[in-house]
Amino acid sequence: MDLYDKDVVSIRDFSKDQIEGILDLSQKMVPYALGDKTRRILDGKILGNLFFEPSTRTKLSFESAAYRLGCDVIDVSEMSMTSISKGETLADTIKMVDAYCDLIVLRHPYEGAARLAAKFSINPVINAGDGAGSHPTQTLLDLFTMREAKGTLDGLNIVLVGDLKYGRTVHSLADALTMFGAKITLVAPESLQMPDDIVSHLEEKGCHPRKTAVLEDVIDQADVLYVTRIQRERFPDPSEYNKVAGTYRIDNAILREAKNDMIVMHPLPRVGEIAPEVDGTQHARYFKQAFNGVPVRMALLSAILGGEMRCRRIRQ
Amino acid sequence: MQTNQTVKEIKLAPIRNGTVIDHIACGQALNVMKILGVSENNIDSCISIGIHVPSTKESKWKDLIKIEDRELDSATVDKIALIAPDATISIIRDYYVAEKYTVHLDDHVSGLARCSNPNCITNKGEPVAPEFTVVSRHPIQLRCCYCDRILTNVSDNLL
Ligand SMILES: Nc1ncnc2c1ncn2[C@@H]1O[C@H](COP(=O)(O)OP(=O)(O)OP(=O)(O)O)[C@@H](O)[C@H]1O
Ligand SMILES: [Mg+2]
Ligand SMILES: [Zn+2]
Numbered sequence: 001m002d003l004y005d006k007d008v009v010s011i012r013d014f015s016k017d018q019i020e021g022i023l024d025l026s027q028k029m030v031p032y033a034l035g036d037k038t039r040r041i042l043d044g045k046i047l048g049n050l051f052f053e054p055s056t057r058t059k060l061s062f063e064s065a066a067y068r069l070g071c072d073v074i075d076v077s078e079m080s081m082t083s084i085s086k087g088e089t090l091a092d093t094i095k096m097v098d099a100y101c102d103l104i105v106l107r108h109p110y111e112g113a114a115r116l117a118a119k120f121s122i123n124p125v126i127n128a129g130d131g132a133g134s135h136p137t138q139t140l141l142d143l144f145t146m147r148e149a150k151g152t153l154d155g156l157n158i159v160l161v162g163d164l165k166y167g168r169t170v171h172s173l174a175d176a177l178t179m180f181g182a183k184i185t186l187v188a189p190e191s192l193q194m195p196d197d198i199v200s201h202l203e204e205k206g207c208h209p210r211k212t213a214v215l216e217d218v219i220d221q222a223d224v225l226y227v228t229r230i231q232r233e234r235f236p237d238p239s240e241y242n243k244v245a246g247t248y249r250i251d252n253a254i255l256r257e258a259k260n261d262m263i264v265m266h267p268l269p270r271v272g273e274i275a276p277e278v279d280g281t282q283h284a285r286y287f288k289q290a291f292n293g294v295p296v297r298m299a300l301l302s303a304i305l306g307g308e309m310r311c312r313r314i315r316q
Numbered sequence: 317m318q319t320n321q322t323v324k325e326i327k328l329a330p331i332r333n334g335t336v337i338d339h340i341a342c343g344q345a346l347n348v349m350k351i352l353g354v355s356e357n358n359i360d361s362c363i364s365i366g367i368h369v370p371s372t373k374e375s376k377w378k379d380l381i382k383i384e385d386r387e388l389d390s391a392t393v394d395k396i397a398l399i400a401p402d403a404t405i406s407i408i409r410d411y412y413v414a415e416k417y418t419v420h421l422d423d424h425v426s427g428l429a430r431c432s433n434p435n436c437i438t439n440k441g442e443p444v445a446p447e448f449t450v451v452s453r454h455p456i457q458l459r460c461c462y463c464d465r466i467l468t469n470v471s472d473n474l475l
Contacts, residue, residue: 010464089442112437112462116444131435133463197466 002310003303007118008126011136011172016179019143021309022299026144029295029302032068040070041306048101050093051077051128052084052108057268058128058137061293062105065301068294074101094120103305106130124304132166138267139172141296143180145289146224149263153180157221161187161248162228162273164194169267170228171198178207185210185218189244192230215248220257225250225283227266227273251275255283265289328364334384336406336413337396342368344399345379347471351395352383361385375402395428397421399471401453423450425458429473436463446475 003018014022031037047066051059059077066073076097083093090113097104098121106117107128114127114134129135147153158177160170164186174184174194184202186194186209193211202209212218219225227250235241250264250273266274266286278284302308340348345367354363361384371378379400387407388396396403397419407415427445431438438446438460448458448467458467467473 012464090437090440091443108437109435110437110440111433111435111465112431112460115462116437116442119444130437131463 002307003300004307004310005124006304007114007124008136008300008304009114009118010127010134011139011176012134014136019140019176019179022140022296022303023144023147025299025303025308026140026292026296027148029298033065033291033295033298035068039068041302041308042066042069042071045071045103045305046101047071047073047301048097048104049073049075049077050080050097050104050106052080052106052113053129055107055129057290057293058107058135059105061290062126062128062297065294065297069298069302069306071301071305076100090116091120094125097121098123103301126300126304134172135169136172137293137297137300138169139176140300141289141292142169142173142226142265142267143176144296145265145285145292146263148292149285150223153177153182156182157185157223158182158226159185159187159215159218159222159224160194160226160228161215163192163230163234164188164228165192166231166234167228170194170226173226174198174202174207174209175205178202178205183207185212185222187212187215187218187248189213189247192234192244215254216257219254219262220259222258222262225258225262225264227264227270229267229269229271229273245272249273249275250278252277252281255281258283328366328380328382329362330411331362331382331384331408332411334361334382334408335387336404336408337381337383337400338378338404338406339371339373339375340379340381340396340400340403342375342377342379344471345381347399347474348379348381348396348403350471351392351399351474352381352388354383359386373402391428393419394421394425395474398425398428398456398458398474401456421450421453421456424448425450428475429458429467429470430475431460431463431465432468432473433460433463433465436460436465438462 032039049059063073094117102123104125105128106114108130111131111133113130118125164170230245232241263285264283268290345365364382366380368377401421403419405417406413425448431446447461451457451459
């Protein structure tokens with residue numbers, strides 16, 4: 001249960017209980033994340049943001065989460081660029097940054113970078129995305145957003161739409177949703193469907209996702225519509241891209257088929273997957289989802305650096 | 317049946333001293349040869365290879381290799397286990413089987429193969445050995461402990 005001094009590398013490292021514990025703690029963090037209350041439990045601690053790839057959202061929300069808890073932040077991203085150009089190994093960079101802070105948040109272009117960093121760092125490491133690998137804090141905030149909107153994850157009908165092949169967030173999200181008994185529908189053109197090894201992994205865990213290319217066929221049963229970006233680079237032929245991107249554009253017309261309380265999520269940034277007219281509807285949750293990055297990351301920081309989840313069982 | 321068996325075994329000449337690698341998964345003999353790393357420059361004894369030889373075991377067919385005057389070190393045997401998990405190693409001394417054991421594959425494999433994901437951090441010059449968890453033995457499936465990918469094509473990625 002306790003996450004004190006633990007690394008956060010992959011969502012697979014967490015038990016269902018641990019995830020629930022983090023989501024509960026995240027809920028408690030909301031008023032502090034909004035600035036309505038203050039709680040400087042990490043006063044005197046230093047977080048090192050080590051980003052080898054640009055990422056506005058993730059980096060900012062870690063900074064915001066840290067400051068809300070009174071934790072200082074050093075941005076060592078500049079240094080990471082110089083270490084790469086000097087040919088320094090990640091292992092060496094990590095050992096050095098480790099000496100300057102109490103926790104490292106790492107974004108890196110290569111898969112497995114966070115696991116390696118955790119091995120060389122004495123202080124805990126949080127994976128903020130490693131190449132096409134995993135991005136566990138995104139998964140946690142996605143789960144939090146769904147649970148917050150629906151009260152539970154059990155039995156929810158989740159429709160994942162877009163690039164299910166390369167999108168790193170949907171793979172670990174599907175994995176985690178399975179743990180919570182959600183029903184999953186995969187909507188994508190054949191060329192961007194979820195890879196077989198991931199689907200069979202879901203099946204082993206008792207989830208039998210439904211696959212289709214036609215969103216209209218399934219949208220009326222959805223509780224959550226999780227939209228991902230379809231990247232232009234994946235298509236050698238631009239006209240093919242335009243066709244696919246156009247097919248899954250979410251607008252008010254297609255939402256007429258949806259349940260009233262169906263929510264639309266998107267990890268952002270969006271590039272035309274969701275029409276701006278959707279923003280004002282009761283369905284839109286993607287900006288709330290982006291905000292939720294703060295309480296969820298606050299929960300992780302306070303559990304890892306402050307031992308917040310330690311006495312949970314005793315207190316209950 | 318017994319005579320039949322004897323006839324089959326005679327297909328490869330007996331050796332006085334050396335090693336027999338038997339019950340190699342069918343089709344893997346040449347990959348085992350790669351692991352043994354023998355070439356005309358570094359060996360001056362005889363090697364016989366049996367490919368697609370009838371087997372008395374449930375697999376029906378197997379490959380086998382007999383090498384004269386050589387015994388295998390443990391790293392070599394561990395690599396063989398990665399592509400032929402049921403192989404037996406018999407050390408022959410003076411025509412008799414002096415020692416015999418089945419290769420053993422641990423649940424955790426370190427430093428024997430590289431990850432097949434080119435974007436994996438273990439392929440980027442970092443000071444770590446690639447590590448894998450064995451997720452299945454028949455067929456062999458290894459999962460990279462760093463990037464979480466299943467290693468495709470073990471025999472092409474042996475170190
Ligand atoms: N002098 C030898 N020269 C070459 N090969 C030999 C010699 N003695 C034994 N072998 C081979 O070594 C292997 C192990 O010998 P063993 O007598 O244990 O075989 P086996 O009874 O067929 O056992 P298994 O169940 O492993 O097939 C066999 O493949 C056998 O053919
Ligand atoms: Mg035999
Ligand atoms: Zn790997």
